[in-house]
Amino acid sequence: xxxxxxxxxxxxxxxxxxxxxxxxxxxxxxxxxxxxxxxxxxxxxxxxxxxxxxxxxxxxxxxxxxxxxxxxxxxxxxxxxxxxxxxxxxxxxxxxxxxxxxxxxxxxxxxxxxxxxxxxxxxxxxxxxxxxxxxxxxxxxxxxxxxxxxxxxxxxxxxxxxxxxxxxxxxxxxxxxxxxxxxxxxxxxxxxxxxxxxxxxxxxxxxxxxxxxxxxxxxxxxxxxxxxxxxxxxxxxxxxxxxxxxxxxxxxxxxxxxxxxxxxxxxxxxxxxxxxxxxxxxxxxxxxxxxxxxxxxxxxxxxxxxxxxxxxxxxxxxxxxxxxxxxxxxxxxxxxxxxxxxxxxxxxxxxxxxxxxxxxxxxxxxxxxxxxxxxxxxxxxxxxxxxxxxxxxxxxxxxxxxx
Numbered sequence: 001x002x003x004x005x006x007x008x009x010x011x012x013x014x015x016x017x018x019x020x021x022x023x024x025x026x027x028x029x030x031x032x033x034x035x036x037x038x039x040x041x042x043x044x045x046x047x048x049x050x051x052x053x054x055x056x057x058x059x060x061x062x063x064x065x066x067x068x069x070x071x072x073x074x075x076x077x078x079x080x081x082x083x084x085x086x087x088x089x090x091x092x093x094x095x096x097x098x099x100x101x102x103x104x105x106x107x108x109x110x111x112x113x114x115x116x117x118x119x120x121x122x123x124x125x126x127x128x129x130x131x132x133x134x135x136x137x138x139x140x141x142x143x144x145x146x147x148x149x150x151x152x153x154x155x156x157x158x159x160x161x162x163x164x165x166x167x168x169x170x171x172x173x174x175x176x177x178x179x180x181x182x183x184x185x186x187x188x189x190x191x192x193x194x195x196x197x198x199x200x201x202x203x204x205x206x207x208x209x210x211x212x213x214x215x216x217x218x219x220x221x222x223x224x225x226x227x228x229x230x231x232x233x234x235x236x237x238x239x240x241x242x243x244x245x246x247x248x249x250x251x252x253x254x255x256x257x258x259x260x261x262x263x264x265x266x267x268x269x270x271x272x273x274x275x276x277x278x279x280x281x282x283x284x285x286x287x288x289x290x291x292x293x294x295x296x297x298x299x300x301x302x303x304x305x306x307x308x309x310x311x312x313x314x315x316x317x318x319x320x321x322x323x324x325x326x327x328x329x330x331x332x333x334x335x336x337x338x339x340x341x342x343x344x345x346x347x348x349x350x351x352x353x354x355x356x357x358x359x360x361x362x363x364x365x366x367x368x369x370x371x372x373x374x375x376x377x378x379x380x381x382x383x384x385x386x387x388x389x390x391x392x393x394x395x396x397x398x399x400x401x402x403x
Contacts, residue, residue, distance in 0.1 A: 001152050004391055005384045008128070008145035009092055012137040017087040018080035018175045020276075025181055026056035026080070026171035034079045034144075038169055041148065046155045047167065055181045056171035062154050063164060069403040070163025074192025074363060075150070075394065077143030078173035078354060081135060082376040091131040098127045098383075106131040111379055118199065118373050122383040129381040136380035138372030142387055143195035144169060146370065150394045160399045166192070170354055176212070176317045178354040184361045191329050194355040195394070197369040200386045201342050203333050204367035205325045207349035207356045208259070209287040210317040213277040213294050215241065217301075217310050221271035232305055234273035238266060241275070241310070244297040249290075257282045257348055259290060282320055282348055318352055324359035325366050333368060336397035342389060368393070 014034045019027040026032060032052075039052040047060040056079070064070065081087040095103050100123050103111040109132025113119040119127070130136045147167060154162055166189045170178045173196070197204055219234030245261045254260045259281025267274045279294065281287040291314060298312040330346075337344040355365035371386035 001156065002149070004145050004149040004387045005126075005128075007148055008138075008142060008382075008387065011141040011145055012090045012092060015088040015090075016080050016137070017083050018172045020083065020175045025177060027175055027177070028080075031056050031080050031171045035169065035171070038079070038144070038148070042151065042167065045152050047151060057182060058167075058169040059187065060151075060167040061164060062151055062162070062167065064162065065154075065159060066161040066163070066402055068161065070401045071190040072164045072166060072188060073398055073401065074166045074168060074187060074189030074365070075147050075398075076168040076170060076192055076194045076354060076358070076365070077147055077196055078140045078170045078178050079144060080171050080174050080178075081137045081139065081141070082174045084376045085135040085378055086133070087135055087137055090134045090137060092136065093129050093131050095127040095129070098123055098125055103127065103129060105129055107133055109378060111381060116374060116379060116381070119381070122386070125386070126384040127381055128384065130378060132378050135377060136372075136382070138370065138380050138382045139375040140173070140196045140370065142370040142372050142382055146195055146387055146390045146394065149391045150398075153391065153395060154398070160395065161402045162398050163402055165398055168192075173352075173354050176210075176352060179357045179361065182358070182361070184358065184363045187363065189363060191326070192355075192358065192363050192365040193333065193397070194353050194358070194365055194367045195370055195390070196353055196355075197349075197367045198347075198372065198375075200369055200371050200389060201337055201344050202347050202369040203330060203337075203344055204347055204349040204353065204355075205330050206282060206322045207318070207320055207353055207367075208280040208282055208351065209284055209319050210352055211279040211287070211291055212315055212317055213275075213279060214313040215275040215277070215298065215310060217241070217273040217275070218308065219269075219271045219273070221269075231270070232309065233270050235268040235270060237301060237305065237310070238268050238273040238275055241297055241301060244300065245293065255350075259283070259286055261290065261294070280350075284320070318356040319360060321356040321359035321365070325364045329364055330366055332400055333366065333397060336393050336400055339396045339400070340389065340392040342393060
């Protein structure tokens with residue numbers, strides 16, 4: 001059997017970065033490189049009903065190996081990586097038997113417990129990070145590798161008794177469109193789990209309510225020599241708009257259940273500016289207030305500088321899945337972790353998950369840990385031993401439902 005480490009190291013070398021403003025699904029053709037590989041590997045392992053559709057969704061079945069009653073369980077991860085840092089030409093750096101202290105990543109980068117104190121929780125383990133020039137892609141290729149390793153375990157002779165398991169790998173999660181074309185009815189699972197979380201033991205069944213706001217500001221550029229009373233500097237208006245929003249309600253100043261306005265992108269010139277915001281809050285009432293404030297800020301600038309100066313496109317992305325997830329699904333994940341010696345803990349997701357959308361589409365789907373850290377950046381890392389533990393958790397989970 002191939003180890004979860006070896007699978008992970010193969011998968012991260014495939015560039016699968018998604019693209020925010022592409023209209024097609026998948027947003028980038030290169031995601032299909034990993035999707036096609038996963039299709040081939042699932043087929044070779046002996047999975048049934050293996051499919052890869054035109055939108056990059058890979059689905060497969062691990063047939064039940066017992067006549068005893070069990071629900072159909074879905075396990076899902078996404079193949080794409082974020083666009084915050086390049087995902088091309090990833091060079092993993094391995095540190096066996098981590099002894100504490102700094103890790104020289106190369107290229108002038110250092111992974112240090114001073115900045116990443118979680119490193120010290122993994123002394124004696126093998127750490128995988130990057131060489132500093134790219135992200136690692138543990139979000140969510142760790143989840144993909146963990147599910148694929150489980151699949152091989154359950155499809156091998158002597159596998160523990162389990163019911164039917166449905167596997168799903170999706171594109172474009174990082175750009176909020178991961179399940180836009182996912183066929184929940186055809187997936188035919190009673191409930192599922194996305195394997196796309198953080199540290200060992202983490203279970204998420206609460207997430208943000210989320211919206212995206214695209215702001216376009218139309219300025220007027222004139223020669224600076226005769227600009228008085230005529231120039232409308234779109235760059236300055238962008239700054240003014242941002243100052244109308246609560247200064248401390250941003251990701252760097254919030255935690256746990258606190259929401260935020262996140263200026264994710266700003267492109268500005270004198271004659272035009274573009275701003276892309278992420279609006280987030282766990283509480284629906286506060287979420288609606290944030291959207292209202294964004295609308296009022298844009299309306300204020302239009303009143304001040306003239307109608308049409310600022311345009312706003314505001315769209316909901318996903319909602320808090322808490323009300324859609326039955327408690328027994330979460331309790332089963334807790335019990336599976338405890339069965340393999342892991343202490344479970346519940347944490348709200350300060351971000352999104354395909355599980356939220358799936359839960360509202362009729363597939364209750366809390367989120368489980370993958371055990372990576374510092375996602376979406378150059379200092380991503382993961383410990384091999386914790387990835388192995390996730391495979392054990394998934395094994396205990398799917399076998400626990402056999403009656």
